[in-house]
Amino acid sequence: MAYDLIIKNGLVILDSGEIETDVAVKDGKIAAIGNDLGEAAEEIDAKGLVVSPGMLDAHVHITDPGGGHRDEWEGYETGTKSSAKGGVTSFIEMPLNQIPATTDGKSLQIKLDAGKDKLTVDIGSFGGLTPFNLNGGIQELDEGGVLAYKCFLGTCGDREIDGDFMNVDDYSLYEGMKQIAKTGKVLAVHAENAPITDRLGEIAYKNGETTLAAYVATRPVFTEVEPIRKVILFAEETGCRVHICHIACPEGVAEVTQARERGVDVTCETCTHYLYFDTSELDEIGPVVKCSPPIRDKENQNKMWEQLLAGEIDFVTSDHSPCTPDLKDKENAFEAWGGISGLQNNVDVLFDEGVQKRGMSLTQFADIIAANPADRYDLDNKGRIAIGKDADFVLIKPNAPYTLKAEDLEYRNKISPYIGREIGAQVVHTVLRGQTIYSQETGVTDQPMGEFLFDSSSTMKKAQTN
Template structure:
């Protein structure tokens, strides 16, 4: 058998555990895995002492292009993702302008992503009261799923769903075989709490945190789970911030609800105290929680109850992150580059999370849930997407290391254990030691509608 590339001497991380093996790659795919490949190849990569993780599939990013490229964009955003070991990502239907609410806006985003993305990409379509009748054309165009907000998105052009829209959207998701992702915070609850806080002159980070307590997440999660159960529809709960919310979803899953659970690295790494210390770079919704709530979330992760970890990378220009009024700041955390680092340092080294579990949450489960059989694992027949990681390397993230447009990553100054040294997409190095190859080029990922997680 001929190979274009042989990766020798690395330790493969799979759902089954760790395996020292060589990889044979041909035509962008893994065609052989063996203890030792005796064949030759035009190119050989010495991975001795390194771990090969399946490339991170970040199911939750906001790269904001077209329309708000000055916020981020596919070129800078995918450099950041690649530097963190990602090979694929799904871009949310907002904050690009216009948002992806029909086939025409899908095509506009697809075209710019195809021209600029370093990585393979899928595109979410939106569900709002404005486009309930356009879900079929979005599915035909190739969306990876639908995204709805149960609270104000921050953009009037992407309004929150009312109960009927959410219910009918889930019904359509069931019919079309695509998951519906929900930002689960109660709009009525958060809106009224914010009004009460503002009328009393509230403006601090603590005031903002108090205006979005955990119960506003729990109410929305319960409602979404109820509708999904009634309709037997595929539901994906994004960025859950509390172990209590995860527990509701786990209980529903035990009753047969088709639900997957996502959290984000920032909920695992930072607490509400960090928001008051760091400020605007850590404003998000749902907000960061107290230490006890974070500990519950880690408990859920350690028990294997969290399916997916996605970055929810959501940048904005500095002028939108600068104000004495914390409520007026644009919410969103820039962290596309740090997902694997957080899980390795905080999860593996500090809390004992198995490397296999990290690979499942960042690669295999997103690929399965969104029906991408070529992605998410190191196996014969899969795309040769992987990150080379030096687990023994300790480093401090510096602002100069960042690749996203505004470099407002709140992890700057954090010491991490485990460094990504290279990222390979379909057998080609898209990132090596801080250098990037834009000639590899990303491809659109569309779901193969057979099977699910």
């Protein structure tokens, strides 16, 4: 057989472990793995490189369309180009911060239209659960092919913007979980106790607090743990599959572990920034590193690493949530937008911090960036280097430190807390369904090769394939 592509001489991460071998691609799929595979129209020499499945980042915010309010935030074009440069071949997009939020069939279609002919990587969608889409919206999103649902227990959205997202109350959470359970899909949850964190933040602000350290103190660990317990309780009551987003404390992970041990269908993620930054350095960096839940102390971070390496945390995401520079450029941290631009530096930072500095196995690395999120969100063609899967790869150069500069970023607004940091590994080549979408030699492709991903049983998927 003549293949379209062979990646040769790399250290390839398979489910069974890493091996120096070749991988052949035909018609966008992995067709063969082994030595002496024959001829191909294109060859990539991966000598000295790690060949990993491309990352599936299961938590990304793209603000397209901006609805006249957030038009200068991250759009599909820059968001997917930064994804490609960072070795992220697919991501799942949150139902906010675009306007309108993705809460029904109409708003889902508006979002899909906004991304037409702009995608460098593949994108799936979360549908939203809010207090105002309990009368048919969840079902429309299911029919439209969303991969999963997302809700906020922490306060979110701008009530002055028509169509913006909104956090749930307890009844909306309960009723929404009953409806989502019938779809068989997962509900991902931002778990923070809004009444307590909001009030603590108001008090601190009125008392003249301005620092990020003070901001962290207004969101203590128990304000994560309490809503995680509630979500798990509601999941046991409703039968809804649940996933806890961006856990920032080991106590929250422990709640998930205990629930899973008693049979609850619950998983969790943490984010790259919780494994990299700690509270002591936040004010030196500035509001560009503000997020919620907040980045906690070094002891907290060390325990999170222990849990990740022990397999208690299912995967790692970026929670890429960018904004315009003016919303970060605040002297008072409480006034700054809470969200981190991190999509482009998932793979290199995690490889350096996990594999190179802490001895994480390459198979676990591939699991937490690709296989586990693909499994959780039923993306059967993604997540592994195996025959028949989509030919999505990231080629990583280990032990190759570089210092990130603003001009390296593909983001629309080139701000990130990783700027100026030395990162000990490099993404040198990214392949989507057998096509190069980034290489260090040629940069990011100008050809929009990405596609929207849908639940395989949806009417939207059927319409796309007919």
